[in-house]
Amino acid sequence: MTVPGKPSPRLDADAAPFWEACRSHRLQVQRCTACGQVRWPPAFLCPRCHGRDADWVTCSGKGRVYSFVVYHKAFHPAFEGDVPYVVAIVALDEGPCLVSNIVGCDPSRVHCEMPVQVTWEDRPNRITVPLFRPIDG
Numbered sequence: 001m002t003v004p005g006k007p008s009p010r011l012d013a014d015a016a017p018f019w020e021a022c023r024s025h026r027l028q029v030q031r032c033t034a035c036g037q038v039r040w041p042p043a044f045l046c047p048r049c050h051g052r053d054a055d056w057v058t059c060s061g062k063g064r065v066y067s068f069v070v071y072h073k074a075f076h077p078a079f080e081g082d083v084p085y086v087v088a089i090v091a092l093d094e095g096p097c098l099v100s101n102i103v104g105c106d107p108s109r110v111h112c113e114m115p116v117q118v119t120w121e122d123r124p125n126r127i128t129v130p131l132f133r134p135i136d137g
């Protein structure tokens, strides 16, 4: 699916490997090589041990809705066709939380602790965004 006109994420040096993996439909987060802490968002220092070295681990793509809100108004023209849509904090099974959208179901069905699975939205300029859909369909 290609969606024109939506804003692109900022591709800074810390997050570049994340977005590169998204292009291949792999959800990756950083892991501190000193203490093993898995973290999001990416950063140059571990928030737990302040270690500077990290690698990237591929997540299962599964998680649960931690919190959410239903948008009934588009605050950017590119999202007008999406309203109402769900913006959620998804707690990945690996621990970190991501802000994303819940798609593939009526917004009224979304609830906290809902099991979700990553799905991908390919956008122009080689940007692929991780979204989440209910595991039960």
Ligand SMILES: [Zn+2]
Pocket: 032, 033, 034, 035, 036, 037, 046, 047, 048, 049, 050, 051
């Ligand atoms: Zn650490």
